Every structure is written in C-alpha cells, then in structure tokens.
Amino acid sequence: xxxxxxxxxxxxxxxxxxxxxxxxxxxxxxxxxxxxxxxxxxxxxxxxxxxxxxxxxxxxxxxxxxxxxxxxxxxxxxxxxxxxxxxxxxxxxxxxxxxxxxxxxxxxxxxxxxxxxxxxxxxxxxxxxxxxxxxxxxxxxxxxxxxxxxxxxxxxxxxxxxxxxxxxxxxxxxxxxxxxxxxxxxxxxxxxxxxxxxxxxxxxxxxxxxxxxxxxxxxxxxxxxxxxxxxxxxxxxxxxxxxxxxxxxxxxxxxxxxxxxxxxx
Amino acid sequence: xxxxxxxxxxxxxxxxxxxxxxxxxxxxxxxxxxxxxxxxxxxxxxxxxxxxxxxxxxxxxxxxxxxxxxxxxxxxxxxxxxxxxxxxxxxxxxxxxxxxxxxxxxxxxxxxxxxxxxxxxxxxxxxxxxxxxxxxxxxxxxxxxxxxxxxxxxxxxxxxxxxxxxxxxxxxxxxxxxxxxxxxxxxxxxxxxxxxxxxxxxxxxxxxxx
Amino acid sequence: xxxxxxxxxxxxxxxxxxxxxxxxxxxxxxxxxxxxxxxxxxxxxxxxxxxxxxxxxxxxxxxxxxxxx
Numbered sequence: 199x200x201x202x203x204x205x206x207x208x209x210x211x212x213x214x215x216x217x218x219x220x221x222x223x224x225x226x227x228x229x230x231x232x233x234x235x236x237x238x239x240x241x242x243x244x245x246x247x248x249x250x251x252x253x254x255x256x257x258x259x260x261x262x263x264x265x266x267x268x269x270x271x272x273x274x275x276x277x278x279x280x281x282x283x284x285x286x287x288x289x290x291x292x293x294x295x296x297x298x299x300x301x302x303x304x305x306x307x308x309x310x311x312x313x314x315x316x317x318x319x320x321x322x323x324x325x326x327x328x329x330x331x332x333x334x335x336x337x338x339x340x341x342x343x344x345x346x347x348x349x350x351x352x353x354x355x356x357x358x359x360x361x362x363x364x365x366x367x368x369x370x371x372x373x374x375x376x377x378x379x380x381x382x383x384x385x386x387x388x389x390x391x392x393x394x395x396x397x398x399x400x401x402x403x404x405x406x407x408x409x410x411x412x413x414x415x416x417x418x419x420x421x422x423x424x425x426x427x428x429x430x431x432x433x434x435x436x437x438x439x440x441x442x443x444x445x446x447x448x449x450x451x452x453x454x455x456x457x458x459x460x461x462x463x
Numbered sequence: 464x465x466x467x468x469x470x471x472x473x474x475x476x477x478x479x480x481x482x483x484x485x486x487x488x489x490x491x492x493x494x495x496x497x498x499x500x501x502x503x504x505x506x507x508x509x510x511x512x513x514x515x516x517x518x519x520x521x522x523x524x525x526x527x528x529x530x531x532x533x534x535x536x537x538x539x540x541x542x543x544x545x546x547x548x549x550x551x552x553x554x555x556x557x558x559x560x561x562x563x564x565x566x567x568x569x570x571x572x573x574x575x576x577x578x579x580x581x582x583x584x585x586x587x588x589x590x591x592x593x594x595x596x597x598x599x600x601x602x603x604x605x606x607x608x609x610x611x612x613x614x615x616x617x618x619x620x621x622x623x624x625x626x627x628x629x630x631x632x633x634x635x636x637x638x639x640x641x642x643x644x645x646x647x648x649x650x651x652x653x654x655x656x657x658x659x660x661x662x663x664x665x666x667x668x669x670x671x672x673x
Numbered sequence: 674x675x676x677x678x679x680x681x682x683x684x685x686x687x688x689x690x691x692x693x694x695x696x697x698x699x700x701x702x703x704x705x706x707x708x709x710x711x712x713x714x715x716x717x718x719x720x721x722x723x724x725x726x727x728x729x730x731x732x733x734x735x736x737x738x739x740x741x742x
C-alpha cells in the first residue's frame with residue numbers, strides 16, 4: 199500500500215474481479231487511471247494533485263459550475279468508456295481518499311454491499327427516459343405537473359375513474375410510458391422532472407425516469423420505446439426521448455428492504 | 464451584452480470592474496459589458512457568464528438576462544428599462560429581501576423498485592409504492608403546513624438521498640421558520656431532516672410568469 | 674421519435690443530466706470526504722443560476738428593438 203503525500207486518490211467506480219495496473223483511459227485533468235485491488239474487487243482510481251482536487255479544493259470550488267463541469271465530465275467519461283464492455287458501479291462525486299490504505303479500508307468494510315450491488319447491475323446498463331409535451335396548447339400553469347416523480351404512481355392508483363382534462367390524460371400517458379418500459383427493465387426509478395432552467399428545454403417535461411436494462415435486451419427496450427413514442431405522440435402530443443447507455447448511477451443504492459418480486463411486500 | 468437587472472442601490476458601484484458596467488436610473492440598474500460581437504455559445508462562455516452573476520448575487524438580488532442578449536447602446540437600454548419597469552420591479556420584489564431554505568427529508572424507500580413478477584403482484588406492487596409515496600408526501604404536507612405562516616412559495620428539488628423541498632422565506636422570518644422546523648423535528652423524532660441555507664433565492668428568480 | 678441518442682461521452686451530455694447522476698446518484702463508500710448537504714445544495718443552486726439565463730428568460734419581453742443573434 200502506498201501513501202503518497204503528493205497526490206490524493208480520486209475513485210471513479212468499482213468493478214468485480216481482482217486486478218491492478220494501468221488502464222488505457224484518461225481521467226480528470228488528463229490524468230492516468232489505474233486499478234487498485236481490494237479483495238475480490240477492483241477500484242478505478244486516479245492520482246490527482248491535492249491542491250487542485252483534494253478536500254480543500256472541493257470545499258472551495260464545488261459550487262462553481264465552471265470548476266465542477268470538467269471534473270464531472272472527466273469522472274463520467276471514465277465510467278462511460280468502461281461501461282461499453284464491462285459492469286461497473288459508479289461512485290458519487292467526490293470520492294476522494296488520502297491514500298491507498300484508507301481507500302482499501304473503506305472498500306473492505308463496504309465489501310458485501312458492493313458485491314450485492316454489482317450483482318444487481320451485472321449484465322445491465324442504465325437508460326434515461328424523458329417524456330415531453332411537444333407544444334403547450336393552453337399554457338396551463340406548471341403546478342399541474344406533479345411535483346414529485348413518485349406522484350405518478352400514486353395518481354395511477356387514483357386515476358381509474360378519472361376522465362376529463364387533457365392535462366390528466368397526458369399524465370396517464372406518461373405513466374403508461376413508464377410502465378411499458380418498466381416491463382422490459384430489471385428495475386426502474388422515477389425522478390423529479392428536470393427544471394427547465396437547468397435542462398434548457400422549453401417544452402414541459404412530464405416524466406424523468408431511469409431504467410436498468412439487460413445488455414441483450416436493449417434492442418427490445420428501444421423497440422418498446424419507439425412504439426410508445428408513436429402511441430403517445432398520436433394520442434396526446436407527447437414525445438419520448440431515450441438516451442443511453444449510461445453507467446448505472448441510479449441503481450447503486452443498497453437495498454435494505456425486502457424485494458417485491460411476486461411474493462408480496 | 465447584458466447580464467442582470469437589479470434594484471438600484473448605492474452599493475452597486477462596488478461591483479463595477481474594467482469590463483463590467485452598471486446603468487442605474489435610480490430605481491433599476493442593469494449590469495452589462497461592451498463587446499465587439501456576440502459571445503461564443505459554448506459551455507465555457509455560459510459558465511463564465513454565470514460566474515459574474517454569482518458575484519452580483521453575493522451583493523444584491525437580481526433577474527438574470529438571457530445569455531448573449533445585446534443592445535446597441537445605453538439609450539436603448541434606458542428605453543428598455545422604462546418600458547419594462549413595472550414588470551421588472553414586480554419580479555424583483557418577489558425575491559428581494561428573501562432567502563430560500565432547503566429542507567432535506569428522509570428517504571421513504573431505499574433501493575430501486577423491482578418490477579412485479581406477475582399481474583397480481585403488480586397490484587400489490589403499486590399499492591406498496593403508493594404507500595411509500597403517501598408516507599413521503601405526508602411529511603411534505605406537514606412541513607408545508609408548518610411553514611405556511613412564513614413561506615411565500617415552495618418548489619421541489621431533485622432528490623439527493625431523500626426528497627428536497629425549498630421554501631421562499633422573507634429574511635425577517637428565516638429564524639422563526641428554522642425554529643419551527645427544529646421544533647417539528649424534535650416532536651416527531653425526525654433525525655434525518657436537515658435544513659440548509661438561508662441562500663439567495665436562486666430557485667425562485669426568473670420563473671415568474673410575466 | 675428522433676433518432677435515439679447514443680451518449681458516449683463528450684460535450685453532448687447536458688450538464689444537468691451529469692449533475693443529477695454524479696451528485697444525486699452513484700454509491701458512497703467511506704464518509705470522510707464527501708460533499709456536505711450544504712455543498713450539494715450549493716452545487717444545484719449555482720448550476721441553476723448559471724444555466725437559467727442561458728435558456729430561460731423570455732427575450733421577446735425585451736422588445737423589438739433588441740438586436741439578437
């Protein structure tokens with residue numbers, strides 16, 4: 199284990215299988231990327247200058263988007279390249295460790311959880327789905343859009359009898375998109391719709407979801423998405439946009455509740 | 464090129480630099496810079512523009528102007544100010560002397576939602592999800608009621624772990640709002656609720672429907 | 674549907690999509706050096722302030738005399 203005062207370790211992600219050595223990738227700030235072996239896992243790390251990327255630098259600069267942007271892209275690009283061919287568990291920003299011993303201790307104690315999560319995503323990648331309303335015909339206030347993505351699921355239950363406003367019909371369509379894609383996914387999450395000010399899109403967003411899809415089922419997933427896009431376009435003027443594949447950022451949490459797969463809650 | 468509209472004040476001159484100028488008509492002021500031509504529409508330029516806005520925000524509330532907006536001269540600027548005075552004063556009025564408090568609520572659920580294995584379990588699945596949603600929403604409702612005497616507006620923010628909610632609170636009520644939340648947390652034993660701020664009300668500026 | 678975007682890195686990824694994932698997602702291992710909650714909020718607030726003007730303000734409200742590119 200090396201302890202190098204000249205650099206901090208920035209951890210990008212975790213892969214299964216022991217291995218150490220350099221990777222043919224470029225990370226944050228055009229720095230090299232390598233693997234550190236911790237038991238039967240390998241951590242993807244970069245050695246970065248502490249003055250620029252250490253704890254103090256994060257405290258000072260994290261809220262400056264001009265500073266954060268290249269760091270975020272550098273972090274993501276490493277994972278994106280790896281996920282083309284391998285299963286990798288992305289780490290949240292910032293993942294900074296003063297030395298390999300600290301890194302190793304931290305990842306050793308999290309070992310069982312990490313193995314469980316890697317197993318869960320193994321053979322799968324994340325796909326992002328946004329449903330937009332193509333044009334605002336009535337300029338209805340934005341508050342009509344559910345404030346939380348999870349509201350969709352509640353509304354679905356409550357909406358059996360409801361007919362009526364095109365706004366509600368569009369919400370039902372958005373939910374149908376979610377459910378249709380969920381059926382071709384191993385897991386799905388609904389996130390808050392993105393703020394227009396952040397996304398730069400003028401059309402209202404009705405759904406922001408992420409889906410964990412088996413690598414060999416991606417074409418099926420995309421075919422379903424195309425069908426749903428045609429359906430909601432013709433029925434409600436909605437548009438489905440899919441982007442991916444992504445490393446599984448939305449599927450890394452350790453689940454401590456019973457799985458709901460057929461056996462009930 | 465224009466940056467932001469701000470309320471007129473004596474302190475604005477402190478923000479002037481070589482490049483950054485202020486046109487102040489006594490009620491409203493506009494920050495601008497002279498440029499030979501339009502800025503390149505790259506992320507780098509946008510973020511640099513934003514950095515200037517952040518410096519202005521440290522001193523005064525503002526309405527951000529769309530990146531790349533250009534006028535020919537200060538006469539045109541003065542004309543614009545007089546044309547939109549009422550609207551802009553009104554929009555500024557909604558964020559002046561106000562801050563936002565961001566409340567982090569505990570996750571009602573952990574982990575991704577597993578798709579049902581069969582149609583029957585699909586109903587159970589939706590019931591369970593709905594139950595979790597209700598739990599989360601119940602907290603948000605309580606919080607909203609609690610802050611009703613203090614907050615003028617609220618928004619949902621992207622979740623980080625649990626849901627986040629932001630409230631627009633006049634500066635004079637910030638302490639009372641924080642105390643109300645602290646009391647609620649104690650009474651209900653909600654260890655995982657956290658409050659950050661007060662912040663300049665970034666989440667509430669620019670979204671007023673004109 | 675428009676051609677499905679295959680995001681493979683590069684500037685075509687929206688910053689908001691990145692931040693939502695890298696700050697709100699991903700796994701956290703070892704709690705020593707993490708963004709504080711205030712830090713997280715500041716990231717989003719800063720991003721909003723910076724990106725909003727790039728997209729949002731209604732330029733039509735600024736009048737016909739404005740020359741824009």
